Amino acid sequence: xxxRISTFEELYNACDTxxxxxxEISQLHEAEISDMQIPExxxxxxxxxxxxxxxxxxxxxxxxxxxxxMCGDDCWKLQKRFEQKHALFGKLxxxxxxxxxxxxxxxxxxxxxxxCPTAGSCGIVPAVLVAVSESLGVSxxxxxxxLITAGEIGRIISNKIQLAGAVGGCQAECGVAAAMSAGxxxxxxxxxxxxxxxxxxxxxxxxxxxxxxxxxxLVEIPCVKRNPFLAIHAVTASEMAMAGIESxxxxxxxxxxxxxxxxxxxxxxxxxxxxxxxxxxxxLKLEEKLKLL
Amino acid sequence: MRQSSIIDIISPIMVGPSSSHTAGAVRLGLLARNxxxxxxxxxxxxxxxSYASTGKGHGTDKGILAGFLGLSVDDVRIRNIFDLDIARxxxxxxxxxQDFNRHPNAVDIVIKxxxxxxxxxxxxxxxxxxxxxxxxxxVNLTGKYNTLLLVYKDIPGMxxxxxxxxxxxxxxxxxxxxxxxxxxSMCIALDGEVSDEVINILKNLPSVYIVRYIRxxxx
Numbered sequence: 001x002x003x004r005i006s007t008f009e010e011l012y013n014a015c016d017t018x019x020x021x022x023x024e025i026s027q028l029h030e031a032e033i034s035d036m037q038i039p040e041x042x043x044x045x046x047x048x049x050x051x052x053x054x055x056x057x058x059x060x061x062x063x064x065x066x067x068x069x070m071c072g073d074d075c076w077k078l079q080k081r082f083e084q085k086h087a088l089f090g091k092l093x094x095x096x097x098x099x100x101x102x103x104x105x106x107x108x109x110x111x112x113x114x115x116c117p118t119a120g121s122c123g124i125v126p127a128v129l130v131a132v133s134e135s136l137g138v139s140x141x142x143x144x145x146x147l148i149t150a151g152e153i154g155r156i157i158s159n160k161i162q163l164a165g166a167v168g169g170c171q172a173e174c175g176v177a178a179a180m181s182a183g184x185x186x187x188x189x190x191x192x193x194x195x196x197x198x199x200x201x202x203x204x205x206x207x208x209x210x211x212x213x214x215x216x217x218l219v220e221i222p223c224v225k226r227n228p229f230l231a232i233h234a235v236t237a238s239e240m241a242m243a244g245i246e247s248x249x250x251x252x253x254x255x256x257x258x259x260x261x262x263x264x265x266x267x268x269x270x271x272x273x274x275x276x277x278x279x280x281x282x283x284l285k286l287e288e289k290l291k292l293l
Numbered sequence: 294m295r296q297s298s299i300i301d302i303i304s305p306i307m308v309g310p311s312s313s314h315t316a317g318a319v320r321l322g323l324l325a326r327n328x329x330x331x332x333x334x335x336x337x338x339x340x341x342x343s344y345a346s347t348g349k350g351h352g353t354d355k356g357i358l359a360g361f362l363g364l365s366v367d368d369v370r371i372r373n374i375f376d377l378d379i380a381r382x383x384x385x386x387x388x389x390x391q392d393f394n395r396h397p398n399a400v401d402i403v404i405k406x407x408x409x410x411x412x413x414x415x416x417x418x419x420x421x422x423x424x425x426x427x428x429x430x431x432v433n434l435t436g437k438y439n440t441l442l443l444v445y446k447d448i449p450g451m452x453x454x455x456x457x458x459x460x461x462x463x464x465x466x467x468x469x470x471x472x473x474x475x476x477x478s479m480c481i482a483l484d485g486e487v488s489d490e491v492i493n494i495l496k497n498l499p500s501v502y503i504v505r506y507i508r509x510x511x512x
Contacts, residue, residue, distance in 0.1 A: 026299055030298060030299050030300065033298060034298060034300070041300070044300050044304075045299075045300070045303065047306065048300075048303045048304055048306060051306040051367075066310070066350075067349070067350055067352065068350045106309065107309030107310045108309060108310040109309070109310075109372075110308050110309055110310060110315070110352055110355075110369075110371065110372035111308065111309060111369070112306065112307070112308055112309075112367055112369055113306075113307065113308075113309050114303065114304060114305075114306050114307075115304065115305055115307055115312045115316065115419065115420060116302070116303050116304075117302050117303075117419060118312050118419055119307065119309050119310055119311050119312040119315070119316070120310075120311065120312075122309070125303075147303060148299060150302075150303065151299030151300070151302045151303045152299055154299070154302035154303070155297045155298065155299045155301075155302050158297055158302065159297055162418055162419075163302075163418070163419055164313070164418035164419060166397065166418065167418070180302075216347070216350060217343065217346060217347035217350070218310070218347060218350040218351065219309070219310045219311050219314075219351070220310075220350075271343075272343075273347075290350065
């Protein structure tokens with residue numbers, strides 16, 4: 001490859017020049033930097049994909065609580081509800097929200113998950129990717145293509161912003177996961193490179209400023225429930241992009257805005273549990289209770 | 294500057310709940326295990342700042358012990374590590390400390406045995422870690438590369454006499470010393486493997502005291 005790709009514009013140009021989708025450019029680049037062949041890269045990606053599916057299955061079948069006892073049985077409740085009464089938005093919606101919740105609950109009970117990009121945001125990409133694949137009968141090859149696309153989106157964003165709540169707030173964790181999902185979903189549905197990038201931009205634009213204020217400093221409240229919310233957010237972004245709706249602010253500039261927003265965000269709202277939800281009356285009570293554990 | 298990788302973004306496959314506080318802790322434990330090749334009699338894990346205040350709820354204590362005992366980040370036994378037989382094979386203890394001069398997720402792993410050694414590192418986000426101090430030497434170990442660590446006398450020509458014995462490509466090279474002419478350390482991250490033969494040659498170089506080959510982490 002001629003040049004290292006570090007912005008979305010460069011990615012678009014490479015796709016345009018070579019007339020290739022994002023995943024082909026990306027898997028070639030990955031093979032080159034890691035001294036692997038493309039099939040080896042895809043095997044690694046498949047390993048993550050398989051682990052995502054295992055985490056969903058495990059999460060759907062458990063209602064064990066976390067060490068703190070604060071979370072862990074909400075996916076169970078959601079499944080029970082859907083058994084009795086279907087969701088307004090139908091079966092696929094049910095799958096997406098339960099898969100996202102199943103994965104992030106599996107995470108907090110110290111089950112095996114895939115950090116994508118982080119553990120706190122681990123439910124978003126798998127929920128969208130796996131639920132849609134099951135519903136639309138997407139082949140494994142295309143699922144891997146989509147996950148590579150997701151990885152490429154996260155990789156480019158991570159060139160600008162460290163994907164950590166302590167650095168950029170939750171916009172840099174769940175926000176990026178939603179952007180990755182939006183792009184991957186658009187790829188999976190046959191969207192153009194332009195549409196994939198618009199989905200990413202739209203997803204991020206509507207999450208700018210999302211803080212990281214975990215109660216008791218744990219990846220539980222509000223992280224767990226945020227995963228299903230943002231999985232649906234990703235679908236909305238993809239729908240708009242597939243309709244040809246464009247982000248008026250180009251994606252690279254959106255990332256710049258995200259970086260700036262992260263820098264301007266008070267450190268009290270960046271994974272330090274010194275403000276926001278973490279300092280509410282109830283959060284302080286939970287903190288006291290936890291000290292007795 | 295390291296090129297970013299898509300595999301890093303869609304991994305690791307790990308036991309939750311936190312990439313920095315759980316997977317990072319396991320990897321710091323694993324790195325300490327790889328650095329310390331002897332049989333430890335006693336280990337103290339000093340957890341700092343966020344690692345101290347939220348470590349219990351994140352399983353940081355379980356993770357770092359599990360890593361030190363050789364479990365990988367995706368081993369589901371981590372959650373029950375305190376009850377496993379392998380955990381009964383060593384004496385370990387935890388200390389929870391606050392020190393604002395340290396990274397939010399810092400740890401000291403103090404190992405008593407033959408030899409005594411103290412290893413300090415940080416979990417810098419998304420499961421990435423760095424060991425930055427071994428005893429009093431500054432080092433830079435991330436677990437991403439096979440790394441040679443040498444302690445030697447700081448005399449002219451040491452770097453070239455060491456690197457000339459290594460045929461694989463060097464990814465990075467960090468040196469530190471107490472003072473001019475005194476004990477020094479060299480941390481050489483490699484793109485490939487070195488043989489036992491090369492390690493023995495390095496060990497026999499004049500004025501080289503310690504050579505340790507620290508293997509990269511699998512995940």
